[in-house]
Amino acid sequence: MSKEIREHQEPFVRMVKRASIEPKKAWLIRGIALLGAIITGGLLILTLGHNPFEVYASMVQGAFGKKIAIQETVKLTIPLLITGIGISLAFKMRFWNIGAEGQILAGAIAASSIAIYFDHLPHAIVLILMGLAAFIAGGIYGMIPAFFKAKWNTNETLFTLMMNYIALQFVIFLEHQASWQDSRSTFPKVRMFTDTARLPKVFGVHIGWIIALIIVVAAFIYLTKTKHGYEISVVGESANTARYAGMNVRRILVRTMFLSAALAGLVGFLQVSGSDGTLTETTAGGVGFTAITVAWLGHMNPFAMVVVSLFIAMLERGSNSIQTSHNIPASAADLLTGLILFFMLGCEFFINYKLIFRGSRKEEANG
């Protein structure tokens, strides 16, 4: 009975899970986090010897300042948004699909093969074929791990991750095929597509942005109004309840994963046909991973994901532009992006939990 714990003292800080939070308060926390991120980032910029206000202004300028800047930002948003929605379908089911990168490439490969071998067909038909091929190829690529999970309960995280590398290596293999290269060059690179395999533009951006907006609305309806969407939310919450209700959990798993990956496959088509005009190792370029952030920050809500993907695209564009305008090294620009994302993701903790500090309990009891 002599240890110091006998003293009447409560712990300095405690964590308590919130039962619920009013939306107003949640947005306040997000606002504070954003402010915190901007201030911390500002300090970083100061130590680099620049004026934070100028640098931030030039970030926004870089993303939205000129017409061409806006077009570039939108171009970056499209793949993030569609992949994010695709991933969210699987995530809602608690199927951790981190293989969107590979699924994008699978779609891109299928679309490219149409572009390479069938570009003599009419423009519209080539595009429809490319889209269909990408959708199906991506879907099947994602169905494989889902099938194994349903049948033998394999770990989908490892499975989908590993399949990313298979797809990537296959792209490199194709780059070395003479029939896929430009006839005048021996450089290992897939040749540029002809115009019949390129997506038309509306307002200076390939029509992928219209497709993306259609997908947003369709995904919202699919998730909230259809029987499939209902099944996804039940399976995601509890597979046991789903079985109890007479649902075929395996079929739902495979079907949903097909759709999830098919959307990623579609992104592959938009990238090769709309954005890049050819297939390269960087066609997916990390979109499959960034889209995970989009899905989480958007709370799996398609409309929220529009805002989040636009925000992330803006950060990416902005950090590119400060590299040239202020001579800030690429690594520091990435650090700044990372900081902002860290704050935005971190604030979700404060939305789910509240901290109680020592000495604050008197006020709490009164209030």
Next chain:
Amino acid sequence: MENTKTNAVEMKNVTKTFGSVVANHDVNLTLRTGEILALLGENGSGKTTLMNMLSGIYFPDHGEIYIHGKEVSIRSPKDAFALGIGMIHQHFKLVDVLTAAENIVLGLPGGATINRKLLSQKIRDISQKYGFDIDPDKKIYQMSVSEKQTVEIIKVLYRGAGILILDEPTAVLTPQETEKLFRVLRAMKDDNKAIIIITHKLHEVLSVSDRVAILRKGEYIDTVETGKATQQSLTEMMVGHSVSLSIDRPEGIPKKDCLKVHSLTCINSDGVKKLDQVSFDAFGGEILGVAGIAGSGQKELCEALTGLYPVKGGSILFHNEVDGHLVDENLVGKSPDEIIKKGISMAFVPEDRLGMGLVASLDMVDNIMLKNYRQNSGPFVDRETPKKTAERLIEELQIVTPGVHTPIRRLSGGNVQKVLLGREIECSPQLLIVAYPARGLDINSSYTVYDLLNQQKKKGVAVIFIGEDLDVLLEISDRLLVLCGGQVSGIVDPRTTSKEEIGLMMVHVGDQNKENQANLQKERKEAATHE
């Protein structure tokens, strides 16, 4: 100091809130050395929260705690141990592959080696002192529930605890094991230990405790001498108004064939037999009670009947009417959706309400349509019909909820159960299987549930009631099936059978069973030849 009764624990104006929920509000509690204090209250009245603050799991928002007259601050279970407070939780925290002795010393400071001989001796000493019956070298996985509980108690005593808290220790025990536990508690009391026992079973309170402290909805009501209390007076303090404590058993309802289960055998994924040659009949218009120690095959039985658990052998014949013809459908090997497609209306209220029967994060409408969302054609779900059903159920069953669009997990346990039971009854089933329907419910909600089951029985539904409270089972059932280790140890008439007899059947499959089963087979053969 030996014989004078001092205050071992004193809690003054202790308050604990979780978000907007006040779990304990200005609670005062006094525990003397050398006494057994029963902490009585309905589920959700804050008993466990209060004790968790004493054992260092939660920290009070305000209020003071005195141990042996000294004000203390208990910030972690370690602090509680240092103060000599030991809690025996409802769910045991033991390592299955270790022996009793190894579990007892687990986590204690000491060298890298254990002097097993000395340790075993010490454990035997404790056992002898209080009348435990334990083999220190037995592995946990080979133990019965009651033995595991004994290990938990010795674990606490071995660490030198003088203040023991037992959270619903009898919930998992047979009547005989309960009596044994109470003998041990009395022996500890004579050794001047201070004991708190959390329970909501009134007759146990009366038989074992010296004083009773009553909580209601987080508020401290009173502490009374057990000698001056009765079941009725305690209930009134616990509920806040007078209630009738008897359960109806409507008699004379015509019986009709519904379900014939024959030699049902199930094996789990580890190859262990969970159900072994189970045979019984269930008739429309009666409640068939199922008793047994937790884990005797109740869960597997429910799930096998509803197509959720693989069946190894035997048959489940459901008496069904198809186009005016009566047929016995064998349900073995059919999945739940195949059973639904057969037109068999079977309702099942599972034990795990939020993990199997309902989807916690979805609202009431989405939960109501769980089983029949496929009914309309087209790819879209129809939420209008279930919404109307939900609104009607809220009114009929007096479900307390902010609205039909509130997530189910926000509702209290009783209301969750009403939603689940309401949905299952809504499909007008021929067979209704309910597993532990009143677990965790307050007295009023429990009686609503019993009433609903009796209503179904009067409508001619066959009800299978899996329960844990023998008093309730004996009062409500028309026949009572007792399970023991996956076998049927007998089907008895609850009007003429005592609790002790059932207790024996729960731990021992006797000759009576073989006789019963033989009789059942003979009857069936005769019936078959008559047809």
